[in-house]
Amino acid sequence: MTEDDSTIICRCEDITLGEIKQAVARGYATVDEIKHYLRAGMGPCQGRTCGHLVAQVVARETGRPVAEVWPMRARPPYHLVPFSTILAETGGTVAFPKVGD
Amino acid sequence: MPGKTYDAVIVGAGVIGTAVGYYLTKRGIRDVLILDKGYVSCGATGRCGAGVRQQWGLEMNCRLAKMSVDMFAGLSDELGEDIEFEQSGYLVLAYDDDTVELYRKNLKLQNSLGIPARLVTPAEAREIVPVLNIEGLVAATHCQTDGHANPFKTNFAYAHAAVREGCELHTFETVTAIETDVKGVRAVATDKGRYETRTVVNCAGGHAAEVGKLAGLKLDCFPERHQILVTEPYERLFDPMVISFVHHLYCQQVVHGAFIMGLGMPEAPGFNDDSGWEFIEAMARAVTSLLPILAGVRVIRQWAGLYTKTPDAQPILGEHPDLPGFYNAVGFSGHGFMIAPATASLTAEAIACGCTPELIAPLDAKRFERGDLVLEPNVV
Ligand SMILES: Cc1cc2nc3c(=O)[nH]c(=O)nc-3n(C[C@H](O)[C@H](O)[C@H](O)COP(=O)(O)OP(=O)(O)OC[C@H]3O[C@@H](n4cnc5c(N)ncnc54)[C@H](O)[C@@H]3O)c2cc1C
Ligand code: FES
Numbered sequence: 279m280t281e282d283d284s285t286i287i288c289r290c291e292d293i294t295l296g297e298i299k300q301a302v303a304r305g306y307a308t309v310d311e312i313k314h315y316l317r318a319g320m321g322p323c324q325g326r327t328c329g330h331l332v333a334q335v336v337a338r339e340t341g342r343p344v345a346e347v348w349p350m351r352a353r354p355p356y357h358l359v360p361f362s363t364i365l366a367e368t369g370g371t372v373a374f375p376k377v378g379d
Numbered sequence: 380m381p382g383k384t385y386d387a388v389i390v391g392a393g394v395i396g397t398a399v400g401y402y403l404t405k406r407g408i409r410d411v412l413i414l415d416k417g418y419v420s421c422g423a424t425g426r427c428g429a430g431v432r433q434q435w436g437l438e439m440n441c442r443l444a445k446m447s448v449d450m451f452a453g454l455s456d457e458l459g460e461d462i463e464f465e466q467s468g469y470l471v472l473a474y475d476d477d478t479v480e481l482y483r484k485n486l487k488l489q490n491s492l493g494i495p496a497r498l499v500t501p502a503e504a505r506e507i508v509p510v511l512n513i514e515g516l517v518a519a520t521h522c523q524t525d526g527h528a529n530p531f532k533t534n535f536a537y538a539h540a541a542v543r544e545g546c547e548l549h550t551f552e553t554v555t556a557i558e559t560d561v562k563g564v565r566a567v568a569t570d571k572g573r574y575e576t577r578t579v580v581n582c583a584g585g586h587a588a589e590v591g592k593l594a595g596l597k598l599d600c601f602p603e604r605h606q607i608l609v610t611e612p613y614e615r616l617f618d619p620m621v622i623s624f625v626h627h628l629y630c631q632q633v634v635h636g637a638f639i640m641g642l643g644m645p646e647a648p649g650f651n652d653d654s655g656w657e658f659i660e661a662m663a664r665a666v667t668s669l670l671p672i673l674a675g676v677r678v679i680r681q682w683a684g685l686y687t688k689t690p691d692a693q694p695i696l697g698e699h700p701d702l703p704g705f706y707n708a709v710g711f712s713g714h715g716f717m718i719a720p721a722t723a724s725l726t727a728e729a730i731a732c733g734c735t736p737e738l739i740a741p742l743d744a745k746r747f748e749r750g751d752l753v754l755e756p757n758v759v
Contacts, residue, residue, distance in 0.1 A: 305550075306418075314420045314531050322611050322679055354654055358611060358677040364663040365674070 287335065288328040290321020298332060302339040309333050309348045322358060386410040387578040387730060388567045390554045390590050393424040394534045394716055395708045396582030398723030400541035400548075401458075405724075406731040409545030412574055413538075414567070416553035420534040422584040424716065426652075426684030428607060428641050429530040430620045430631060431717040432469045433494045434522050436485045436756040440693075441492050442738060443718045448524060450720035460536035462528045463634050468619035469525035470499075470507055471757075472516055472669075478624075479518045481756060486520060496522035508617040510672045527620060527631060530716055554583075557594040563703030564594070578730055580706045585650065585685030587695075587709035596699055599747045600689045600710035601648040605641065606658040608681035612636030616672065624757070628665045630673075638676060640666055652683045686713040691752040696722060696742040697735050706730060707744055 283296030293316050306315050309332050318332050319325030325332070333348040340347060386408045389396045392415035400413045415421070431451060433444040451464045473479045482498065489496045499521050501513040507521055542548050549571070556568040557579055566575045583590040585602035592598075613636050620631040627643035642662050659681055667674045689695060689710040699705040708726045711718070725736045735743075741753050 308418070310421070311418045314418070314425050315535060317531075320680075324680060353680040353682050354656075355659065355678055355681065358679060360675050360677045361663040361667050362674040364659055364678075365667065 287331050288316075288318040288321065288325075290323050290327070291317045291319075293318040293328075295335060298335050299339055302336055307336065307340045307342075307347065309336055312336060324353065324356075384410075384575040385412045385578075386576070387412075387580060388574055388576045389413045389580045389582055390567070391415060391422070391582035391584055391586075392419045392534075392538060392548060392550065393422045393582060393584050394420075394530065394537065394719045395424075395584075395711075395723055396580070397534060397537035397541055397548075398719050399580050399582060399708060399726050400546040401537050401544065402724040402727035403730065404541060404544035404546060406727055408727075408731060411541070411546040412576075413541065413546055413548045414552050414554055414569060415548075415550050418550045419538045419548075420531050423684045423686070424530050424534045424584075426607065426682055427530050427716050428527070428629060428631065428639055429533070429716050430469070430525075430527050430622075430629060431464075432522075432525045432620070432622075432714075434469060434471055434485065434489060434496050434520055434525065434757065436481070436488070437753065438488060438492070439738060439741060439753070440718075440755055440757075441489055441494060443721045445492060445494055446721040447718050448526075450724070451526075451528060454528075454533070454536070454720065458536040458540045460532065460539065462533040462536050464526060464528040464533075465634065466524050466526040468507070468521060468523045470504060470511075470619045470621050471520045472504070472621070472623040472625070473518050473520070474515055474623075474625045475517060482518070482520050485757065489522075494522060495524055496520050507619060508621055508670075510616050510670055511621065512669055512671055521619065525620065527633065528716075529634070533716075533719075554590060554593065557590075557705075559594060559702065564705050577704045578706065579704060580708060580726065580730070582708050584709070584715075585687050587687055587707070591707070594702055594705050596702060596705065596744075598695060598707065598709065598744060600687050600695060602650055602685040603648050603688050604646045604651050604653075604683050605686045605713060606644065606654055606681065606683045607639065607641040608659065608662060609640075609679050610638040610673075610676045611679050613638070613676060621669065623669065626665050626669060628662075628669065630666055630670060637679070638673065648688075650685065652685060654681045654683045658683075686711075687715075688712045690747050691754055693753045693755060694718075694722060694742055695744045696726060696739040697729050697744075699744050701745075
């Protein structure tokens with residue numbers, strides 16, 4: 279079966295299988311590089327949906343094990359969180375910082 | 380290629396290193412090797428806010444920034460890739476009369492150099508940014524031709540153009556030694572090979588002082604963490620970068636609708652680039668007081684990168700007075716993206732002509748020893 283290059287791999291950023299294969303062909307050979315080059319994994323889900331898919335494609339295209347191409351660093355806050363929740367969490371009121379602070 | 384002699388070897392493939400490579404090829408110097416221990420944009424460049432501001436207080440900085448803006452404006456066409464440069468302006472907030480006085484002086488200088496910045500009242504500031512809380516605001520300055528670009532796209536576009544014009548680019552290769560002889564620089568060694576060259580350009584960002592040390596030089600610069608975050612995309616609320624030196628805050632809504640915001644916080648020098656809860660907390664307080672509507676906006680991701688600071692918060696540029704062939708383009712102190720086009724092309728000019736362009740002459744590596752600091756009032 280031939281695979282469809284228009285398949286969306288990263289849904290948040292709308293990145294296709296074909297784009298990832300092209301990026302690998304261009305020499306971008308790790309998930310981190312694909313993230314910086316294509317934004318795959320930078321969307322609201324932070325790569326939770328696409329990370330392992332991108333890793334598999336990159337590993338397959340480069341002939342390397344997944345562990346070698348995917349040392350991606352998870353970035354806080356890990357879940358989408360509104361500023362208002364952060365403020366409530368810390369008991370902070372919305373105080374205007376004083377000049378000179 | 381190991382064994383080959385290069386016209387120049389560039390250490391670092393951030394925006395500065397790749398741009399220096401590209402501008403060298405434009406001057407006919409094509410046997411250039413760019414080395415990075417990681418990959419293109421893995422350093423400060425891929426972590427930065429990529430704001431581009433011309434509202435400076437020193438003539439040199441105004442000229443470097445204006446020259447860069449003029450270059451940014453044509454860069455997508457020149458490099459053949461869209462770098463998403465947008466001139467959506469910068470709004471700089473002032474909360475006391477002394478600051479307004481200083482900004483008036485800066486504006487005179489900026490206007491005399493062709494930078495169209497102007498003083499606006501708090502009411503006018505609210506017209507430019509309708510969601511701005513103007514409590515306590517005395518005045519602001521606004522420059523429509525300031526803006527921002529996409530730092531990844533800019534870095535990759537420079538890298539691709541440099542390679543297209545003849546540079547070699549090796550990623551995941553670490554420079555481990557710089558050999559010298561009586562004439563100056565002689566070769567660069569890495570974990571993968573050794574390359575003969577009479578010219579090395581230090582574009583190693585946060586690691587600049589270490590690279591200087593490899594050549595036996597003590598460079599007055601050090602890494603310092605700076606944190607930043609991005610929210611989910613939203614409908615367009617305002618165009619310019621909003622910046623307050625009092626709150627140490629900058630915030631901008633970028634092309635695809637997300638808000639990117641950074642906050643200067645006290646930090647000890649070092650390579651720590653973890654992101655901390657104290658930052659997101661301080662940011663929540665600062666940004667919702669300035670832009671209350673953002674309280675409901677959700678944070679997607681926070682991260683940190685390294686500023687490379689010098690004692691006067693200005694870069695170190697040009698050939699090192701103590702080592703022929705060793706050039707620095709380092710120490711950008713948190714504003715290296717916005718002046719990358721100008722400083723990289725002037726660095727290429729210095730290498731090509733063996734001279735020091737007048738504009739960057741005050742930024743030599745030994746100014747700190749002499750006490751000739753270049754003090755700029757307008758840094759975050
Ligand atoms: C959070 C944050 C926000 C910022 N916001 C802005 C902004 O809004 N506007 C602005 O103008 N500037 C901003 N900056 C500053 C800007 O990011 C930097 O000044 C600029 O990106 C510097 O580019 P560079 O190429 O010198 O460094 P880097 O991008 O750090 O590149 C240096 C490269 O050198 C490589 N390297 C290091 N040592 C070695 C070695 N021994 N061998 C091989 N390679 C090596 C590294 O891997 C790295 O890729 C910000 C910085 C941060 C951290
Ligand atoms: S699917 Fe890729 S970031 Fe969400």
